[in-house]
Amino acid sequence: MKISAIVPCYNEDENLDAAYEAYTKALEPYEDYEIIFTDDGSTDRSLEMIKSFAAKDERVKYISFSRNFGNCAAFRIGYRYARFDWCIQYDCDLQSPPEESYKLIEKAQEGYDVVFGIRRDRDDPFYRVWGTKIQQFIAERLFAIEIPIGASVFRVMRTAVARDVINYPARAQYFIATVPKVTHNYTSIETDHHARRDGESKWTLYKMFQHSFDLFLGFSVMPLMFIWILAGLAVIMALGSLFLDSAGAAFLTALIAGGNLIGLGIIGEYIKRPFSSNLPYKQIYVRESNIPECQQDFNTRDLLEYGKVAKSAPVLVASGEGS
Numbered sequence: 001m002k003i004s005a006i007v008p009c010y011n012e013d014e015n016l017d018a019a020y021e022a023y024t025k026a027l028e029p030y031e032d033y034e035i036i037f038t039d040d041g042s043t044d045r046s047l048e049m050i051k052s053f054a055a056k057d058e059r060v061k062y063i064s065f066s067r068n069f070g071n072c073a074a075f076r077i078g079y080r081y082a083r084f085d086w087c088i089q090y091d092c093d094l095q096s097p098p099e100e101s102y103k104l105i106e107k108a109q110e111g112y113d114v115v116f117g118i119r120r121d122r123d124d125p126f127y128r129v130w131g132t133k134i135q136q137f138i139a140e141r142l143f144a145i146e147i148p149i150g151a152s153v154f155r156v157m158r159t160a161v162a163r164d165v166i167n168y169p170a171r172a173q174y175f176i177a178t179v180p181k182v183t184h185n186y187t188s189i190e191t192d193h194h195a196r197r198d199g200e201s202k203w204t205l206y207k208m209f210q211h212s213f214d215l216f217l218g219f220s221v222m223p224l225m226f227i228w229i230l231a232g233l234a235v236i237m238a239l240g241s242l243f244l245d246s247a248g249a250a251f252l253t254a255l256i257a258g259g260n261l262i263g264l265g266i267i268g269e270y271i272k273r274p275f276s277s278n279l280p281y282k283q284i285y286v287r288e289s290n291i292p293e294c295q296q297d298f299n300t301r302d303l304l305e306y307g308k309v310a311k312s313a314p315v316l317v318a319s320g321e322g323s
Helices: 018-026 046-056 071-080 099-106 126-141 158-164 175-182 205-219 222-243 246-276 292-299
Strands: 002-009 032-039 060-065 086-089 114-119 151-160 186-191 286-289 303-305 306-308
Touching: 002 018, 002 071, 018 032, 018 099, 032 046, 032 071, 046 099, 071 086, 071 158, 071 175, 086 099, 086 114, 086 158, 099 114, 099 151, 099 186, 099 292, 151 158, 151 222, 158 175, 175 205, 205 246, 222 246, 286 292
Parallel strands: 002 032, 002 086, 032 060, 114 186
Antiparallel strands: 060 286, 086 151, 114 151, 303 306
């Protein structure tokens, strides 16, 4: 089996040496492999260290962004330039141990397109563990979104399927929720999970909320149904206020106004999504790469856009650091 390992990286110089050693050890038993580091505009020594790996190991490839574009953009561009028929995705923090790669790979060889790792005894902060559980419960039970419950970014998949997923026309960039729209031939398997080895997690509470809104509003129209419910409640409360004193009527009026604002906010999110997908911040600007195809793309002044190449705009080959 030949496999491409995709490794998004942002300011992980404290973990990279151990991570590179763990990846090579885990992938060594296979026929051939490559490790594609996608440096998401790191401001520390991450890119320098990745280049040192590439200098001594021809199987190490890298793509470096001109600034920080986010984890989603980083792993998607990795799938685009993967050479082999299978991909495995790792994180630099080593929370999902690479030595358990064989579990996912063996399961995939049973005939699955995608195999997700499910974190056994997840060793993350309370808000992340329960935030994920609540998010997926709401997505599945309230918004009828098909999503592999418990799935993590530690996953193995056919490269062709991964490219179908990243090119799928959706209102949100949410990989795990897009997989069921491309194939039903997926499964999950339990893997170990450890505390972060070194450094700080880039996954903040704000990003969790942002990610959840992308999931709920990008893959379901059920929130729009709640606006009808809010409207019905507003009518009932308005009628009820006729039989209340001035204080009670003022309170109900405030509730109705708050409900209207929530409804307008939801409608606004739906309206903006088709337009925001074409805004400049969705574009990926590559600073440098040792992958010939990627070099050709940005050297010929093409725009890299979330895993596909659009011929309509130039790439900015920048020298500055990301934020």
